[in-house]
Amino acid sequence: MQQQQRAPTSWVIDPDDPRAPPxxxxxxxxxxxxxxxxxxxxxxxxxxxxxxxxxxxxxxxxxxxxxxxxxxxxxxxxxxxxxxxxxxxxxxxxxxxxxxxxxxxxxxxxxxxxxxxxxxxxxxxxxxxxxxxxxxxxxxxxxxxxxxxxxxxxxxxxxxxxxxxxxxxxxxxxxxxxxxxxxxxxxxxxxxxxxxxxxxxxxxxxxxxxxPETHELLTRLGAMVGDLEARLDETEQRLDEERQRTDEERQRADDAERRLAEALAELERLRRERG
Structure with missing residues (x-):
């Protein structure tokens, strides 16, 4: 309990019945x-x-x-x-x-x-x-x-x-x-x-x-966070799949370019042999 103090002489507060001044x-x-x-x-x-x-x-x-x-x-x-x-x-x-x-x-x-x-x-x-x-x-x-x-x-x-x-x-x-x-x-x-x-x-x-009461807001927030995390996981998965497809297409392009270079080299070899 807080210590009682004495109010100014113009108004004394009774601790048993504290009141504000008129x-x-x-x-x-x-x-x-x-x-x-x-x-x-x-x-x-x-x-x-x-x-x-x-x-x-x-x-x-x-x-x-x-x-x-x-x-x-x-x-x-x-x-x-x-x-x-x-x-x-x-x-x-x-x-x-x-x-x-x-x-x-x-x-x-x-x-x-x-x-x-x-x-x-x-x-x-x-x-x-x-x-x-x-x-x-x-x-x-x-x-x-x-x-x-x-x-x-x-x-x-x-x-x-x-x-x-x-x-x-x-x-x-x-x-x-x-x-x-x-x-x-x-x-x-x-x-x-x-x-x-x-x-x-x-x-x-x-x-x-x-x-909404506080616990309801927290429940909603938790659900929103969970939904957001699920969406982020789905987005990351799609990005990983897209990166994988891009890597595969790049690899196929590299293979095609390599095979084309090999074919051109073979064609040049055959021309030289005929000449």
Whole structure:
């Protein structure tokens, strides 16, 4: 756990309930004071202060979602910051750390925390993966809290029950409305993608096509490399056969030229004998 430091006198961080300063106080701070606050906001917590250790059933879906979305947005050239379990600080609010967050059109770099005041914007999308934790926290408490914070979209993937729920802020409201499934999928206006389930797996779709996950991309790449190697082997074999035919034709030409020279020499000998 990182060592706690003392924030500037204008804002003291409680290690038992770390919060970013209210926005009006942040606005009055100097750049150095702001940086000291950011350096003091905890990015690591004791297990007893955060969530208990998690198993693969909870960890793998959020890690796969981050990798899949990260690869997709990188390929299309869109700047979307993605993070798992990153401490998020809104002005004067309790820290929270969703399983996955997405923030559009910001610098994609490593961060220890997301500070809405320092970044100039809040989270655009939050997602929680539910396995054996509290469904009340994810499906009731977070629905109210994330909406009040102004997070445009919130998704909950209940892997154990194989259910996916989505919520979107109503226009001009601080309350969520459920996202109605269309042909079994939920549309994310933030990501410009659809979300759906394949068994107990969360998948993202662009139109009808699912976004490939990392292992699928590696499998495709391996198949492409294997196909390329096979084509190279075939090409090399054809070149070897062509070189062999060329050598044989050259040899036949040399033999024909030698036989012609021998015939001309014999003809010249016979002429000399007659003369």
């Amino acid at each position: 926005q009006e106080l942040w606005d009055r701070m100097t750049p150095d004071e702001r940086q000291r606050v950011l350096d003091t906001l905890p990015s690591e917590f004791e297990v007893s202060e955060a969530s208990p250790p998690e198993g693969d059933f909870h960890f793998n879906p959020k890690a796969a979602a981050k990798e899949t979305l990260g690869g997709y947005f990188q390929r299309i050239g869109r700047r979307v910051y993605l993070a798992c379990e990153l401490p998020v600080y809104y002005p004067a609010e309790r820290m929270f750390a969703p399983d996955l967050i997405a923030v559009l059109d910001v610098e994609v770099k490593e961060r220890s925390v997301w500070s809405a005041s320092a970044e100039g914007k809040g989270v655009d999308l939050a997602m929680e993966v539910l396995w054996s934790g509290s469904s009340k926290k994810d499906l009731e408490d977070n629905v109210t809290r994330y909406a009040a914070l102004g997070i445009p979209e919130y998704f909950v993937f209940d892997r154990r029950r194989r259910r996916l729920r989505g919520f979107r802020l109503a226009a001009g409201s601080a309350r969520y409305q459920p996202i109605v499934p269309q042909e079994g999928r939920l549309t994310s206006a933030v990501l410009g993608l659809d979300l759906g389930l394949e068994g107990d797996r969360l998948r993202f779709f662009h139109g009808l096509a699912p976004l």
